[in-house]
Amino acid sequence: MLVSLPALxxxxxxxxxxxxxxxxxxxxxxxxxxxxxxxxLAGQNADYLALSLHAYKKGERSGGQAGVMQAFSSSxxxxxxxxxxxxxxxxxxxx
Amino acid sequence: MLVSLPALxxxxxxxxxxxxxxxxxxxxxxxxxxxxxxxxLAGQNADYLALSLHAYKKGERSGGQAGVMQAFSSSxxxxxxxxxxxxxxxxxxxx
Numbered sequence: 001m002l003v004s005l006p007a008l009x010x011x012x013x014x015x016x017x018x019x020x021x022x023x024x025x026x027x028x029x030x031x032x033x034x035x036x037x038x039x040x041l042a043g044q045n046a047d048y049l050a051l052s053l054h055a056y057k058k059g060e061r062s063g064g065q066a067g068v069m070q071a072f073s074s075s076x077x078x079x080x081x082x083x084x085x086x087x088x089x090x091x092x093x094x095x
Numbered sequence: 096m097l098v099s100l101p102a103l104x105x106x107x108x109x110x111x112x113x114x115x116x117x118x119x120x121x122x123x124x125x126x127x128x129x130x131x132x133x134x135x136l137a138g139q140n141a142d143y144l145a146l147s148l149h150a151y152k153k154g155e156r157s158g159g160q161a162g163v164m165q166a167f168s169s170s171x172x173x174x175x176x177x178x179x180x181x182x183x184x185x186x187x188x189x190x
Contacts, residue, residue, distance in 0.1 A: 036140035039147075043188060045131035051159050052134075060158035063150050093138060093188035 011046065011079075016087025019080055022072055023088075026065075031088045037065070043093025049085035057081075106141065106174075111182025114175055117167055118183075121160075126183045132160070138188025144180035152176075 023041070027033045031042030041049065055061050057073040076084070118136070122128045126137030136144065150156050152168040171179070 033140060033143075036142035037146060038140065039143040040139055040188075044135055045128060045133065047131035048128075048134040051132060055156070055158050055161075058158065060161065061150070061156045063153065063155035064146050066150075066155065093135075 011050075011082030011084070011086030013083075013086050013090045015079075016083035016085070019084055020087055023084065026068075027088075031091045040093070041088035042091035044088060046085040046089035049088055050081050053081045053084065106145075106177030106179070106181030108178075108181050108185045110174075111178035111180070114179055115182055118179065121163075122183075126186045135188070136183035137186035139183060141180040141184035144183055145176050148176045148179065 026035070026038045027041050031040060031044075033040050052061075053069075053073050053076060056066065056069040057076060059070055061069065073081075121130070121133045122136050126135060126139075128135050147156075148164075148168050148171060151161060151164040152171065154165055156164065168176075
């Protein structure tokens with residue numbers, strides 16, 4: 001059965017999920033980061049997620065894991081960022 | 096009745112709550128930011144919250160609302176950061 005998934009902040013949840021494999025290594029399979037130095041993404045506001053990814057891509061964040069995030073985000077298009085943000089915002093924020 | 100609250104990442108939840116008034120203006124009364132350009136903080140990993148506040152304080156984040164966060168975090172001690180991080184991590188991550 002095909003289901004039309006909701007879009008958030010111009011993003012497509014299903015497309016975001018398909019693009020999220022690299023993210024899951026640190027942020028968890030469902031956006032529930034186990035290592036507490038990484039943020040949980042599940043249920044986070046989509047607009048904030050998109051702003052953060054754009055900030056990493058533009059090199060506006062440094063220190064800590066920012067270099068890793070800049071490397072990952074450098075290859076993301078605006079649509080990729082919208083899709084990933086919609087996907088993580090759509091997940092249940094379980095602890 | 097006095098209750099001993101748990102400490103997370105060296106922080107004290109009750110002390111963090113008492114220091115959180117300024118944060119609530121944008122991040123919500125219980126860490127549930129209503130305006131989606133701001134991140135929800137409720138239930139976020141305490142270590143990540145602390146790392147983020149230290150990064151803002153050190154000027155390692157720019158663009159967007161980073162200037163506002165740098166201003167707020169500039170007056171926070173290491174203990175303040177630990178307490179605030181413990182407090183927000185302790186809150187239920189309701190959507």
